[in-house]
Amino acid sequence: MTQDSAEMLDKTFDPAAIEAKWYAHWETAGLFRPERPDATPFTIVNPPPNVTGSLHVGHALDNTLQDVVIRYERLRGKDALWVVGTDHAGIATQMVVERQMEQRQDKRTNYTREQFIEKVWEWKAESGGTITGQLRRLGCSMDWSREQFTMDPHFTKAVVKVFVDLHQQGLIYRDKRLVNWDPRLKTAISDLEVETREIDGKFWHFRYPLSDGSGHISVATTRPETMLADMAVAVNPSDERYQALVARGATVTLPITGREIPIVFDEHADPELGSGAVKITPGHDFNDFEVGKRAGIKAADMLNMLDAEAKVCQTSDGLIPAEFIGTDRFDARKRVVELMDADGLLDKIEDRVIQTPYGDRGGVVIEPWLTDQWYVDAETLAKAPLEAVRSGAIEIVPKTWEKTFFNWMENIQPWCVSRQLWWGHRIPAWYADDGSIYVAETEEEAQSQAGNKALKRDEDVLDTWFSSALWPFATLGWPDDNALLSRHYPNDLLISGFDILFFWDARMAMQGIHFMKEVPWKRLYLHGLVRAADGQKMSKSKGNVVDPLGLIDQYGADALRFFMAAMESQGRDVKMDEKRVEGYRNFATKLWNAARFCQANGIGASQSVTAPAATAAVNRWIIGEVVETVAALDKAMADLRFDAAANTIYQFAWSQFCDWYIELIKGQFDDETKAVAGWVLDQILVMLHPFMPFVTEELWSKMGARPYELIVAKWPEPQAPIDAQAKAEVEWLIALVGNLRAAKAELGIAPGARLTAYLADPSEQTRSIISHSGTVIDRLARLDAIRFEPAPAGAAMQISAGDAMLAIPLEGVIDLASEKARLEKALATSIKERDSLGKRLENPAFVEKAKPEAVDKAKADHAAHSAEAERLQAALARLG
Structure with a gap:
C-alpha cells in the first residue's frame, strides 16, 4: 500500500474513512511484527482481557499506552513483539453461559460436566472475543498471528506442569481452612475479589449463662446466627474481670444448642470493647479461626453450620435444633434473636454501620466457610520478587508503588487456588478411597503412582489468576524450549493498572522467577484509573460510564488515544474530558490542513532520514527544533512520561511547524525550503505515529513515493546541529x-x-x-x-x-481615553470576582463542607479571574 507518487488529500479529515482501511492493511501485511531476526528484541505482553469482556475506558488507557511504546520501539528498529490474547475468565464465563441457559429455562446441572464445557466452547466460538475486534478499532498493533487463549492446549500443558512441579516441591498443598465463599456462585473466591461495602446493620448483645449457674458473660455480635456453631468465649489475659473464671476452668452453656464451651484467654479480645468478652466461631470467622487454632482446636474439629448455599446444616455434634436445618442464614439470624429475646438473654440492640464483604461477581454477602482447598505457599514464592524489586532487577514506575508492593508481599497469606467451577483448568489430582491423593500431569501417571487403587479426579478447577500468572512465558511456548522463548523472555516492560498489582503482576513475578530463574519483565509501569470529569469513579449505577467506542465514532481513534497519553501522568488518575478529546481531533485536522498546504505548494515526501542542507535562517531553525524535539521525546519515553512525550510532539507540530514555520515560509518556496519543509513534516509524522497512527499513516502515504509504510519507517536521526544564531x-x-x-x-x-x-x-x-x-x-x-x-x-x-x-x-x-476607561472597568470587575472567590476559598467551612466539584470550580474561576486581571493590568500599562 506504499505510494508511487503524491495523491491529493481530501479537503476534510474523516477518521472513519481511513481507520478500518489502514488497520486491515497493517494486519494483513504482517506489519505488526515485521521479520527482524537480527534486531534487538523488545517485548511486552497485554494484560489478557476476559473473553467475556468489551472495551471500557480502562482498557482504552492501558492499551493505548502499550501501543505507544510498541510502535515507538518498532520505529526504532527493534524486533518488537506485543503478545496478545484473552483470559478464559472462569467465574465470569461460566456465569454468562449459565445466564443464557436460564433465559431458555435450562440449567447447567441438566448436563454432564463435559457437555456443559462443550457449550462454553460453543459460546466462545460465537460470542467470545468481542474485545479483540474493539482493540483493533483502537489501533492496537498486536501480533494477532500468535493470539493466545489461557485454555489453549499448549497453555493447559504449562498450567498442569506448574501445578505438579509446585506440589512436588511442597509449594502447593491441600488444607482445611476458611475461605471467602460465594453462596450464589458456590465457589471460593480470593480476598482480592471481595469488595467491602458499608451496610446499616445491628450489634446484638447476648448473655451466655455460666454452666455452673453462677451468672453469665455478655458477648456482642453482628451475626447472631453463628452462635449455633460457637466453640469458645475469649477474654484478654490482662482483663482482671475474668481471671478467676478462667483459672477455675469455668464454661458457658450456649442457649438454643445447649453446647458447653470453654472460656479461654486470647489477645484478640479487647478489654476496652463492650464487655471485653467475644464469642468464638472458628468455622465461620477469619479472626476466630486463628483464635481457635491458638486454643488448640484443630481445623478438622471446627464446627460448620452452613452448606454451600449458606443454609443452616447440622454440626458434627448434632446440637442445632431441627427447626433451623435448611433455613437461610438471614432467616436463621432472625430466629436466633427471637429465641434469645424470649429467654430473656437479649441485653440490647445497637444500630451500627457494618463493613460487609460482598462477592464482586456474585453480588451477595460472602460467607467465611471452612472447607478443603488447594493452596500455594505464597510466602515462599514472594521472597524472590521482593529481592528483585529491592535490587532493581524489577523497576516499579512510579517508584511510590514500591512501598505498597513490599507491604503486601511481606504480609502475604497462603493463596487459595481451587475454585468450585466446571469451566477452567481442572486440578490434576486424583483421590483414592483410603484418602490418598495423587498429583500428576496425566491420569495414567496418577494411576501408576497409585497401583491398582480406584481413583477419582478432583472436581475443582484452578483460580483464573493461577494460569494468567504464567502469561509472560507460557505465551512464548514454555515449557518447550524454543527460540521465541529464549529471545523474548524476560519481557522488557509490563504496563498495567495499579488495581491488578496483586491479582496478576505480583503473581507473574512469583511464577516467572521460580520457573524461568529470571524476572518476567524488567520494568513494571502502573497507571491510574480513568475517572469521570468530576473525579468520581465511573460506575453503571452512577450513570457516568463513558463508552470509548462512542468517542471513537465521534472523534476518531487518534483523538482518543492522544487524550489518553497526554493525560497519563505517572500513575495519577485520568479525568475524562470530552472537550479535550475534541481538541485533539482538531489537532489532527490542523495537521491534515498543514499537509494539504504543503501539497498545494509543491512540498512532498522527503527521501532522506538525515536533515537536508539549509542556508536560510528559518530552515536552519526548524531543523534545530526537530533535533531538540526528538531528544525531548526520547527522554520522555525512556522515563515513561507519556504526558511529556505527547506534549512535546503536540507543541512542536502545532506551534513551531503549523503556526510559525509555515507562516514564516509563505511566499518563499525555493527548492531548499521545499526540501526542508517536506523533511520536517515527515519527522512529525514519524514522531506522532505512536500516538496517532491512523492520520499519520494516511498523510505519509499521500505525500509522495515511499519505499515502506510509516508503521515500519525509521525513527528520526537528523544528524544536524542546533544553529544558535538561526x-x-x-x-x-x-x-x-x-x-x-x-x-x-x-x-x-x-x-x-x-x-x-x-x-x-x-x-x-x-x-x-x-x-x-x-x-x-x-x-x-x-x-x-x-x-x-x-x-x-x-x-x-x-x-x-x-x-x-x-x-x-x-x-x-x-481613542486612548475610552480604551483606558474600558480596560479599567473590566479590571475592576475581574479584581472584584477574584477577591470574592479568594475569600470563599480561604474560608475553611466552605472548603471542608462544599462538594469537591464546587471547590474545584471555585479554584478554577479564581485562577481565571486572576489571570484576566493580570492581562488587563498589562494592557493598561501599555497605555502608560
Whole structure:
C-alpha cells in the first residue's frame, strides 16, 4: 500500500474513512511484527482481557499506552513483539453461559460436566472475543498471528506442569481452612475479589449463662446466627474481670444448642470493647479461626453450620435444633434473636454501620466457610520478587508503588487456588478411597503412582489468576524450549493498572522467577484509573460510564488515544474530558490542513532520514527544533512520561511547524525550503505515529513515493546541529509578531492595522535581524517600519522581542481615553470576582463542607479571574 507518487488529500479529515482501511492493511501485511531476526528484541505482553469482556475506558488507557511504546520501539528498529490474547475468565464465563441457559429455562446441572464445557466452547466460538475486534478499532498493533487463549492446549500443558512441579516441591498443598465463599456462585473466591461495602446493620448483645449457674458473660455480635456453631468465649489475659473464671476452668452453656464451651484467654479480645468478652466461631470467622487454632482446636474439629448455599446444616455434634436445618442464614439470624429475646438473654440492640464483604461477581454477602482447598505457599514464592524489586532487577514506575508492593508481599497469606467451577483448568489430582491423593500431569501417571487403587479426579478447577500468572512465558511456548522463548523472555516492560498489582503482576513475578530463574519483565509501569470529569469513579449505577467506542465514532481513534497519553501522568488518575478529546481531533485536522498546504505548494515526501542542507535562517531553525524535539521525546519515553512525550510532539507540530514555520515560509518556496519543509513534516509524522497512527499513516502515504509504510519507517536521526544564531533570529521574530498581535487584541486594535515601531540603540544582533527580515516583519507584524530612534512623545505600547523593547505610538490609532476607561472597568470587575472567590476559598467551612466539584470550580474561576486581571493590568500599562 506504499505510494508511487503524491495523491491529493481530501479537503476534510474523516477518521472513519481511513481507520478500518489502514488497520486491515497493517494486519494483513504482517506489519505488526515485521521479520527482524537480527534486531534487538523488545517485548511486552497485554494484560489478557476476559473473553467475556468489551472495551471500557480502562482498557482504552492501558492499551493505548502499550501501543505507544510498541510502535515507538518498532520505529526504532527493534524486533518488537506485543503478545496478545484473552483470559478464559472462569467465574465470569461460566456465569454468562449459565445466564443464557436460564433465559431458555435450562440449567447447567441438566448436563454432564463435559457437555456443559462443550457449550462454553460453543459460546466462545460465537460470542467470545468481542474485545479483540474493539482493540483493533483502537489501533492496537498486536501480533494477532500468535493470539493466545489461557485454555489453549499448549497453555493447559504449562498450567498442569506448574501445578505438579509446585506440589512436588511442597509449594502447593491441600488444607482445611476458611475461605471467602460465594453462596450464589458456590465457589471460593480470593480476598482480592471481595469488595467491602458499608451496610446499616445491628450489634446484638447476648448473655451466655455460666454452666455452673453462677451468672453469665455478655458477648456482642453482628451475626447472631453463628452462635449455633460457637466453640469458645475469649477474654484478654490482662482483663482482671475474668481471671478467676478462667483459672477455675469455668464454661458457658450456649442457649438454643445447649453446647458447653470453654472460656479461654486470647489477645484478640479487647478489654476496652463492650464487655471485653467475644464469642468464638472458628468455622465461620477469619479472626476466630486463628483464635481457635491458638486454643488448640484443630481445623478438622471446627464446627460448620452452613452448606454451600449458606443454609443452616447440622454440626458434627448434632446440637442445632431441627427447626433451623435448611433455613437461610438471614432467616436463621432472625430466629436466633427471637429465641434469645424470649429467654430473656437479649441485653440490647445497637444500630451500627457494618463493613460487609460482598462477592464482586456474585453480588451477595460472602460467607467465611471452612472447607478443603488447594493452596500455594505464597510466602515462599514472594521472597524472590521482593529481592528483585529491592535490587532493581524489577523497576516499579512510579517508584511510590514500591512501598505498597513490599507491604503486601511481606504480609502475604497462603493463596487459595481451587475454585468450585466446571469451566477452567481442572486440578490434576486424583483421590483414592483410603484418602490418598495423587498429583500428576496425566491420569495414567496418577494411576501408576497409585497401583491398582480406584481413583477419582478432583472436581475443582484452578483460580483464573493461577494460569494468567504464567502469561509472560507460557505465551512464548514454555515449557518447550524454543527460540521465541529464549529471545523474548524476560519481557522488557509490563504496563498495567495499579488495581491488578496483586491479582496478576505480583503473581507473574512469583511464577516467572521460580520457573524461568529470571524476572518476567524488567520494568513494571502502573497507571491510574480513568475517572469521570468530576473525579468520581465511573460506575453503571452512577450513570457516568463513558463508552470509548462512542468517542471513537465521534472523534476518531487518534483523538482518543492522544487524550489518553497526554493525560497519563505517572500513575495519577485520568479525568475524562470530552472537550479535550475534541481538541485533539482538531489537532489532527490542523495537521491534515498543514499537509494539504504543503501539497498545494509543491512540498512532498522527503527521501532522506538525515536533515537536508539549509542556508536560510528559518530552515536552519526548524531543523534545530526537530533535533531538540526528538531528544525531548526520547527522554520522555525512556522515563515513561507519556504526558511529556505527547506534549512535546503536540507543541512542536502545532506551534513551531503549523503556526510559525509555515507562516514564516509563505511566499518563499525555493527548492531548499521545499526540501526542508517536506523533511520536517515527515519527522512529525514519524514522531506522532505512536500516538496517532491512523492520520499519520494516511498523510505519509499521500505525500509522495515511499519505499515502506510509516508503521515500519525509521525513527528520526537528523544528524544536524542546533544553529544558535538561526534559533535566536527566528525566536526574535516570533516574539515580535506574537507579542504585537497579543497587544493589538488587548487594546482592541484591528489585527491588520499597520503601525510604525521605534527602537533606540538596538544591539548589533537585533539590528542585523531587522535588516534582513524586512519582508517577514512587513507581512506578519504589519509594521511599516522599525525606526532606530526614540519614539515621539505621547502614549505608546511597549513590545518586547529578544533584548529589544520597541515602542509603538498610539496617537490616532485608538481613542486612548475610552480604551483606558474600558480596560479599567473590566479590571475592576475581574479584581472584584477574584477577591470574592479568594475569600470563599480561604474560608475553611466552605472548603471542608462544599462538594469537591464546587471547590474545584471555585479554584478554577479564581485562577481565571486572576489571570484576566493580570492581562488587563498589562494592557493598561501599555497605555502608560
